[in-house]
Amino acid sequence: MSRHRVSNIEGASFNPLIRKLENFVVLSETDRDVLHRIAASARDVAARTNLAREGDAISDIVLITEGIGCRFKQRTNGARQITAYLVPGDTCDLEITLLNRLDHTIATLSACKVARISSTALQEIIANHPAVARAMRISALIDESTLREWLVNIGCRSALERIAHLFCELLTRLRAVGLATEDSCDLPMTQHELADTTGMTTVHVNRSLQELRRRGLIELRGKNLKILDWARLKSLAEFRPGYLRVGEHSGI
Numbered sequence: 001m002s003r004h005r006v007s008n009i010e011g012a013s014f015n016p017l018i019r020k021l022e023n024f025v026v027l028s029e030t031d032r033d034v035l036h037r038i039a040a041s042a043r044d045v046a047a048r049t050n051l052a053r054e055g056d057a058i059s060d061i062v063l064i065t066e067g068i069g070c071r072f073k074q075r076t077n078g079a080r081q082i083t084a085y086l087v088p089g090d091t092c093d094l095e096i097t098l099l100n101r102l103d104h105t106i107a108t109l110s111a112c113k114v115a116r117i118s119s120t121a122l123q124e125i126i127a128n129h130p131a132v133a134r135a136m137r138i139s140a141l142i143d144e145s146t147l148r149e150w151l152v153n154i155g156c157r158s159a160l161e162r163i164a165h166l167f168c169e170l171l172t173r174l175r176a177v178g179l180a181t182e183d184s185c186d187l188p189m190t191q192h193e194l195a196d197t198t199g200m201t202t203v204h205v206n207r208s209l210q211e212l213r214r215r216g217l218i219e220l221r222g223k224n225l226k227i228l229d230w231a232r233l234k235s236l237a238e239f240r241p242g243y244l245r246v247g248e249h250s251g252i
Contacts (some may be wrong), residue, residue: 015039016065016177020089021135023176023246031129038125039065042113047188051106051114052092058102060116062092067112068188071104072196082197084147085109085170089177091117091136093143110188138245145243154199157237162198163208165237167218167225169244176246187225 018035021027027035042065045051051062051069062069069086083104086092092106108114126133149169153162170187174180191209195202212218217233219226227233 014178016087016089016179017063017091018089019177020139021132024138025131025135027131027135031132034125034129035132038063038115038117038121040115042066042115045108045112045114047108047111049108051108052102054102054105056102058099060118061122062086062106063115063117064088064090065113065115067108067110068186069106069108069112069114070193070197071106073104080196081199082193083150084143085173085197087170087173087177088179091139093140109193110186142243142245149243159198159200159204159208160211161237162200163194163205163212164217164233165239166194166198167227168234168237168239168241171225171227172241172244172246176244183228183230184224184226186223187220188223 015032015036017039018027018032021035042063045067047067052058054073064086065088067088069090070082071084071086071092072080072082074080086106126136146169149165153165157165167187171180171183171185174185175182179185189197191202191205194200195205198205200208209218209220212233213220215232217227217229217236219228233239
């Protein structure tokens, strides 16, 4: 699977973590330098690789700099519920090292670049860079808001609305870090993974995708999603990007 590529990367200095945090605060050059150093340690990880498993001892924080990852819970019978997508610039639970064991699994969905930040290094950054600390706290609160929206998605929306809302959210988040065009983005998830995300069967996901195509709302070519009518898809999903705190910045 090809990695996410961006047409508007500003040379080698592009950093999705910086791009994300600057949605929330103004960063100094010193702030940016320390964030560049964090991202520079990223290493290639193959698609569908577990980065940390439920029950593992926790020693560091995961940062996605390329590709898409996820968090999920899995039952003993193999049934899985994906509880979050991790896009470039996302870190996994800044406070997680306060716990002894991980209560969920973190994995890649596409080929990724992943950096690991020790809890000591993270605490030093938070102590010495208040703007970064504030932005990371805001980001953590947005993660909680997003999880609440996903609960609404599974509990209150129809199958078609669930998929529509998920696509609206994903495009908005990727645009906010410069990793999508105005109407399209990479979509590395399989229909099975979309089913694990939306609490549906793969058959139901397939039917929903076909209906969205039939209505002229989306186009799927390979692993690329193109939204053909943003206004109608947004209306169908009742998508309001305020919970992401990026809609006003991304132009959506």
